[in-house]
Amino acid sequence: MTQSLEKALLPAGLGDGLPPLADFEADMVDRLMASFRSHGYERVKPPLIEFEESLLAGPGAALAEQTFRVMDPQSQRMMGVRPDITLQVARIAATRLRNAPRPLRLSYNGQVLRVRGTQLRPERQFAQAGFELIGDSGVPGDAEVVTLAAEALAELGVTGLSVDISLPTLVPAMCQALGFSADKAKSLRLALDRKDAAAVAQAAGAHADLFAGLLAAGGPADRALERLDALALPPRLRPMVAEARGLLERVRAAMPDLALTVDPSEFRGFEYQTGLSFTVFARGVRGELGRGGRYALEDGEAATGFTVYLDSVLRALPAPDRVPALYVPYGTDLGLLRQFRRDGWRTVAGLAPVADDGAEALRLGCTHVVAGGDVRDLR
């Protein structure tokens, strides 16, 4: 017995999806994809694995250390298993769909594999669903992406949604404008990411007050933008704040009840982002439900998009209700069986006669049984 159970052991961070959650997850993916489709995003289906050098070129470089590599015995070239699908969609847009009209709206879903899990997401394989808006670099495009992301999640039934808008290029631009060395800028960014006020003060040196102000500016969106306006930012960085305000106004007009925060100092996880970015959280759920933002394709074309992490989404939703299922005893007329399914029943057919149909139905997890041609509720 123990010997056969040992076979159940899977490598760290990998798991078997079982009923009813596997079905539930697939259902959530379908609903997300339907939302994306209804906004004109067309599905693409990249492969699970591709040549490392194309997978990790351009925006993919940031994910190189999260990528599993396999040698392709056929071409003798190194291949990488996708750690993220956005990279692949970016490649498709820049290559095979380079002549497709812009703005190009693409959606995708699938499993990704990463070398290491994190403390919050120990899973090394998980499902993503997302969409990308390619060839547009304006605030209305950003607003479309944020709004669609929040609406699609709200439609799944996620409550207490909150969108955090970040400006990942602001801090690097400030460091450059203030003449910080690369090392100093890096330690400052790390300190800002951890919102470690003491470390920020130390790393920012003479500009400690400015960066302390930046740190303190994070929070509810309106207050954050007011505080940002009050900071002595280098003048050429003002447009970044104006863009964030524009995005905020548009998103608020579309979804007045959505909770919005602004975090001007967050950088982590936005390594390949080149402009306004955002992260979606839900109250009481650890970790983020999804994230997105602007980035550049390998050829420099502007893009923005959003990725949902299905594992977090499932944590944010109540457990699925038990789906009603109808036990149809052995020997029931096939036409009747088909009719039940046309009526929307999930049927479970008996494969042999049994003494007690009701008891058999319950044993198999059914909620209803066919008795005398009629449906009887067992609950």
Add this chain to the structure above:
Amino acid sequence: MTATEKIILALPKGRILDEALPLVRRAGIEPETAFADEDSRQLRFTTNVPEIDIIRVRSFDAATFVAFNAAQIGIAGNDVLMEFDYPELYAPLDLGIGRCRLSVAEPAALAPGDDPSRWSHVRVATKYPNVTRKHFAARGVHAECIKLNGAMEIAPGLGLCHHIVDLVSSGATLRANGLVEVERIADISSRLIVNRAALKTQPVALGRWIDRFAEVVHANAA
């Protein structure tokens, strides 16, 4: 008020608690009387603020509870934050308490003849294996860490290792065990820590408490 909107404050037991509790009180949070009772087996306590409960845990665990959003706000030394390096923790406020330093020490007898620039490998007893490894790796030295949970100072004398990495405040314990501090890795103080997702989804409620603690700390400093 639903259970998810309750804010849990994780406080570390022991040395830091004595310094932290006055700050918590001045911020307007008064734990129930059982909290002061050292013999109480209770681990979770209510306070005069209905939405805030306090849990009392080991100092390393305070950071872990907050990192996983099991507690939303807490107090932890930056030694603990450096060791775990949890990306989900924010440390928006230096409380200025629990000041000491994280240092490398070795036996006084060994120090003169030892040239650290020639090391390729050291064996170190410490409660902070991650910080230790990173610290030595930056100098091209591989640190083989022996995880101890206390009394590191006796390890070199008994031949367990040559070096220790530990918190030092006065240095009296080191001296008493024939050790000298040879290198300071970091200055340590306690920080107010907040869970990232909690701060993003409850920015007003948590922001108010961070501001409240900041006022108390600044009033102290003034």
